[in-house]
Amino acid sequence: MRSVSGENLVQLLTPEGTRAAGPYDEWVADIDGARLQGLYEDMVVVRRVDQEATALQRQGELALWPPLLGQEAAQIGSGRALRKDDFVFSSYRENGVAYCRGADYTDMIRVWRGNAPSGWDPYEINMATPQVIIGAQALHATGYAMATKFDGADSVAVAYFGDGATSQGDVNEAMVFAASFQAPVVFFCQNNQWAISEPVTLQAQRDIADRAPGFGIPSVRVDGNDVLGCMAVTREALDRARSGGGPSFIEAVTYRMGPHTTADDPTRYRDPNELEDWKGRDPIDRLAKLLEAEGLLAGDFTDRVNAKADEVAGLLRHGCVTLPEPGELDVFNNVYTTPHPVLERQREHYSRYLASFEAAGGGKR
Secondary structure (H helix, E strand, O other), X not given: OOOOOOOXXXXXXOOOOOEOOOXXXXXXXXXXXXXXXXXXXXXXXXXXXXXXXXHHHHOOOOOOOOOOOOOHHHHHHHHXXXXXXXXXXXOOOOHHHHHHHOOOOHHHOHHHHOOOOOOOOHHHHOEOOXXXXXXXXXXXXXXXXXHHHHHOOOOOEEEEEEHHHHHOHHHHHHHHHHHHOOOOEEEEEEEOOEEOOEEHHHHOOOOXXXXXXXXXXXXXXXXXXXXXXXXXXXXXXXXXXXXOOOOEEEEEEOOOOOOOOOOOOHHHOOOHHHHHHHHOOOHHHHHHHHHHHOOOOOHHHHHHHHHHHHHHHHHHHHHHHOOOOOOOOHHHOOOOOOOOHHHHHHHHHHXXXXXXXHHOOOOOO
């Protein structure tokens, strides 16, 4: 049965902000009041980062930005379940996961400013730079997981992608290999209901989580706006992978409340009533209700969280507008680890092309 109301979803925190008992409780038994406050802080901060980056794009400081508004619980709940030695392969929207991994704020926007071909050193935070090709990172994660298994390590690879990516061959091929080699990989699908302007109800006639068992991979469907539920199912999947149980598939049912990217206008294809319905399931609001009921949302706490969110947003903005302009030939740097004759020839041709403007008296272009 297809549902987004909790009927066939793992849900530990209802939209009304009450705890829902269930078999997954044991996976978050250690999440006490202080840790709940930490999850709340994470979600508030990444939403503020998202808002600041969106504003930077609207002000012409970024060429593009893919907002995560509404998907904070899926990213923080799963991201905080990972160990440092696990390795993340994401799409371009997992800025909340990157925050959990410790990515530098400026590094999050380098690509979107057109300043660099990628953002960070993957080996510093064990997270590959975002993949723009839809679903390709599922193959990268599976290959990494297979190597991890061959090496005898117990770290896990996690592939993040959206509902649209599950229609791509790359994701399906990755699941074939993952199942065949029992690779320690977790496929984390954020079903945000829209693949740009394509509704999930058109591209998937059954729940997306139903696809994985066909490959021999156990799957679970979780309320993607429930940070505790997302953490619980991710911990279970990670534990299965570490103990030799092979891959798992998680479908986090959430909603993209903003546009696909800042180049998109969802009012052209989306019923506004749908957005209003999902605002009632806001992931931050529901955790706030729980904290308030437990006396953990006092003024000094929220003041501290809001101050941190503003500080991070300020660092992001400062980092963005003070990035040095790249050199004209920098695009050829860091493509290969060693010199490549074809690339060197292209660099020389482009250098001569640029020099031709100066020779003609027109100055640099």
